[in-house]
Amino acid sequence: MSLDNVVEDIREEANARAEEIKESGEERAAEIRSEAEAEAEALIEEREAAVERQLEREREQALSSAKLEAKQARLGARRDVLERVRSQVESELAGLEGDRREELTRTLLDAAAVEFEDEDEVHVYGRADDSDLLETILADYDGYELAGERDCLGGVVVEGANSRVRVNNTFDSVLESLWEDNLKEVSTRLFDDQ
Structure with a gap:
């Protein structure tokens, strides 16, 4: 090779x-x-x-x-x-007037009066525009007197002169209670909630 x-x-x-x-x-x-x-x-x-x-x-x-x-x-x-x-x-x-306003005011005063059966002197407060109505109604109650005004829609605030009890039976307080208790139902009716 x-x-x-x-x-x-x-x-x-x-x-x-x-x-x-x-x-x-x-x-x-x-x-x-x-x-x-x-x-x-x-x-x-x-x-x-x-x-x-x-x-x-x-x-x-x-x-x-x-x-x-x-x-x-x-x-x-x-x-x-x-x-x-x-x-x-x-x-x-x-805006309620006349007999309907008097009827509601009397009903609220009657409901409050239960708390003051043992009182000799009871003070009642109400809306300024209702003073004549309240004077007329209070004439039927012994020992009850109109003691002043409250800023409210109507109704009464009642206090015993000798006790510390106060009952707020104004249209406002009743409406507030009813509103809270029935708000769901009102809402359901207004808005057709299921």
């Missing part, structure tokens, strides 16, 4: 080895590229899913916020209507 043949064999072997290394490198590069593309695809899918979840959370928050605002607006409107109804009832009570 000549030196030229040995050199040629080494060259062929080196070229073959270089070709193997090149092919191996290309295969490895293809694997790395494939892995990188798969990782990139997984990362894109993960990010898209995260963005979608964030969008869904923001949608739900916006919807919840809108529902809360609507509920608050609805409750505010209901409160306004209930206040107008109550104001109208107060106006009607304040």
